Amino acid sequence: MTESNSQTAGQIRLTGEDEMVHFAGRMSSILTGGGLVFLEGTLGAGKTTLSRGLIQTLGHTGAVKSPTYTLVEEYDLATGRVCHFDLYRLGDPEELEYMGIREYLTDGTLCLIEWPERGRGVLPDADLTIHIDDVGEARILNWQAETDKGAQWSRQLQQLVKEWQE
Numbered sequence: 001m002t003e004s005n006s007q008t009a010g011q012i013r014l015t016g017e018d019e020m021v022h023f024a025g026r027m028s029s030i031l032t033g034g035g036l037v038f039l040e041g042t043l044g045a046g047k048t049t050l051s052r053g054l055i056q057t058l059g060h061t062g063a064v065k066s067p068t069y070t071l072v073e074e075y076d077l078a079t080g081r082v083c084h085f086d087l088y089r090l091g092d093p094e095e096l097e098y099m100g101i102r103e104y105l106t107d108g109t110l111c112l113i114e115w116p117e118r119g120r121g122v123l124p125d126a127d128l129t130i131h132i133d134d135v136g137e138a139r140i141l142n143w144q145a146e147t148d149k150g151a152q153w154s155r156q157l158q159q160l161v162k163e164w165q166e
Contacts, residue, residue, distance in 0.1 A: 003130065004147045006084045008145035010158045020046050023141075024053025030156040031124060034080065034108040035149050036124065040115035041132035046139045047114045053135065054112065058082060066114070081109045087118040098109050128153050 014020050031037065031054065038049040052064035059077040067073040067086045077081040083104045091098070096119050104111055105124065116123055128148035133140040145151040 005154070007155050008151045009143060010154055010161060011140060011142045012161045012164065013135075013138055013140050017046075018070070020049050020051035020139055021056075022051045023056035023160075026160055026164070027157065028054045028057040030153055030160065031110055031128075032079075033149070034106070034110055034118065035127040036105065036111050036115065038126040038129040039112060039114045039117065039132070040129060042134060044160055045132040045134045047132060050130070050141075051112045054110075055082055058120070072104065073094075074104075081110045083109055085111065085113040087113065087115040090115070090118045093119050093122040126150070 012023065014023055039050060041047055048064070048066040048166065051066075054062045055075055055077075058075075058079045060075050060082075063074070064084070067084055068088055071085060071090065071107070073084045075084070085104075087096075087138075101119075101122065113119070113123065113126075124158065125146045127147045128143055128145055130141055130143045143154060143157060145154040
């Protein structure tokens, strides 16, 4: 990537679950056209909350739960397909090959992957990696673009943060 780090990374501090869900909903208009987003952070940091906000804003009306045991939940929405992965219980990255991971990573599908480090060696690079730090009642979201698409998303997220803080 040839762009400077200031164009490909960003940060926001959010307080409370409602604020996280609302911000994620606003992110949904940015993360378009399919792509791969890694969600990193400790247990309880808010990875599933962020995913829920995105998926519900994109049109899913039911519950959005962490796919801890199923590994993936698919959502076919009017705006496109979203696949939400939770690799926390993945025993070996090779299991992703057996479940047909490549079929999920198609153009036009937005893939949100919690615990991506457990799929290292099989997963391709993310377009965008979002790390969530738990700081009491607040969460700090740090993101880093890894591709040109991710850099485009990052610039749009930076603009969203400016609007959010006004």
